[in-house]
Amino acid sequence: MHDNAKYNKAEDNKAIQETTVVRPVFIKPIFEHALALGLPVKEILRDEGGEEYYSLVYQPHTLTMAAQPVRVVMALAEKQGLDTFGLDAALNAGANTLLPEMRPLVESSGNLYEFLSNFCQYTNKYLSLFNFFDLESEPNGVFLRRNHNFMTLLASDSMEVYTLTLLSKLIENYLQTPWQPKIIWVSAQQVNAAFSTHFQSAHIFTHKSVSKIFIEDKTLAKRSPLYLAKSVPSATPMATPSMRALVLMALQPFALDALPTIERLSKLLGLHPKKVQLKLAEESCTYRQMLIELKAEHAEQLIRNTDFDIGTVALESGYTNSTHFIRAMKKVWGVTPLQFAKSIRNKP
Template identity: 25%
Template sequence: MTSIPLTRGQFLLPFVSILDEIGAPTEALLGKSRLPSSLAEKSELYLPLLPALRFVETAQRTQGIEEFGYMAAQRLHYSHMREKTRALIAHAPTLFVALRHACYWASREDTILSMWIEHDVDHVRVCSTLSGTGGMLHLKYAQWIQNIFPIHIVRQFAGPDWMPTAIGFESAYSPGPETRSHWPNVRFHSNQPAAWVSLPDTLLSLSNPAAASFVPSRSQEGDGPSDYDIVETLKLMLPAYLEEGTIALADVADIAGLSPRTLQRKLAHLGLTYSDILETARYETASRLLRDTDCRIIDVAFSSGYTDPAHFSRAFRRISGTTPRQFRERSRLL
């Protein structure tokens, strides 16, 4: 069976709203591209990507809209991402883990979207491509949208005013002067192997302030919302047990008044595992001790529930993108 590339209707809404505001024949343009006219009611459903791109191209050409892709991307917010993706980011201990989650689940936003992280000396690039669309003239309209979501994710950790050091576009597109004026000190690169945003690798170990502000949708029925509550309960409870060694899933479930299977199901509903939560609790304990005390690194390892300092260092680097020693040195420079 031929695979049809899909995108969420959510990503077309900003284009539609711009067209509606200028009095364009939006429904006719949608119909010409074989897209549903009632997009607002189908924003969480998936639509064929190629007709969507053709719709944007036709609308831009016939309505004479400059920087259509950029204008639409400015209307997309962090909240437009799938709720489960936002939940994973909200419960990620660091920006590094949040970006890894975003990369892993990227295909749920667009079925042909691939995201990955590239390391380059003291910077990293968060890259993305739409498989099978290379060389398409109207690919440029998707490029800002591909790049705006990594920027929104970084801003959850680095603050709302954070700007990337550079932005790359896979297409030949180059932002005009007015668009550039909104991104001071950002370098733009065209004709790249992928779309990407660049950031200093020191940001990867930023701790997560997002969990407390994450408000899940209350439209779910059953035990959906309580799944988020159990994550916060575990993160509060586990640090008390870390020095005693790894507390087993069965023990945690018993303390929480759940069966192990129910606990696993609640976490799986969010795309998490018990190991994810335990690793987060360990990291948050370790990073606090490294930042706020003079404890030896071996003692930090033991206090965080690790019996092997080498294992601790590997786990810490996997979460933060840096070693415990480097993390301590950098945190004291701030």
């Protein structure tokens, strides 16, 4: 398992922090726990210039909310010495807020891996080019993690504890049985005793580059009782998607710097790697080509929608070596990334 270097520029970029958005479903538990403790949430929001912010969080049509007011509430809790605020907010959220909203995803996902894939796509859909959650492939499972580079900086240690606990409760909800990860990485320099006590069966590593929890293959393959109860055999046979479409769909939730090998992806799909390779060959493509094209699509989005330099685009597209990025993109675009960027950004 590897420890990716943290991209510090994000921490110093105030504009990115101020424009970060999150799904309302992740805000509600924080506000509800703060109100239960008597913290002046609505007054804080008023001072932040967001009198309507609180009500918008509870509107069904609201897709995303600015993260800055949440940071303020979390920071106040930390300032008042509420060391277990993040943990308690996540534990109290389970049955009341997050889990019911995730129920349609639970009932439509054939196993935990499929659920985590759907969850990542659901949460990231309206956020930004920088995914809030993604999967990191490992030989015997996956890490479910916060975004590796441009992380949502909601309020340091307390938010990391909140997020990791919430993710574990999310998996419990799918499995409908108590579950805890065996490995937890925390970007915070330390975690409080309550967090360690709650996850006492886990190996907790602090001061890491990114916060994430590990899920083993045998757990990823499990089906939820809610899925089994809801699943109804279809009378009409469904069209079989092409192998290319199936692979692309399976790759969507993965971080670009930690994409799975074809062996790992095939195992997650329940297929033999040779079958995947042969089917892709019949469709005139290879797995390697698909990975490069996936990264190229993301790089093009960044070039079109940001003013990032090429080094940053390379990093965000999964390349730690700019030379490899330039060589790969030239094969896709026919020109270097810098030439490609100039051709796009110079257009009226």
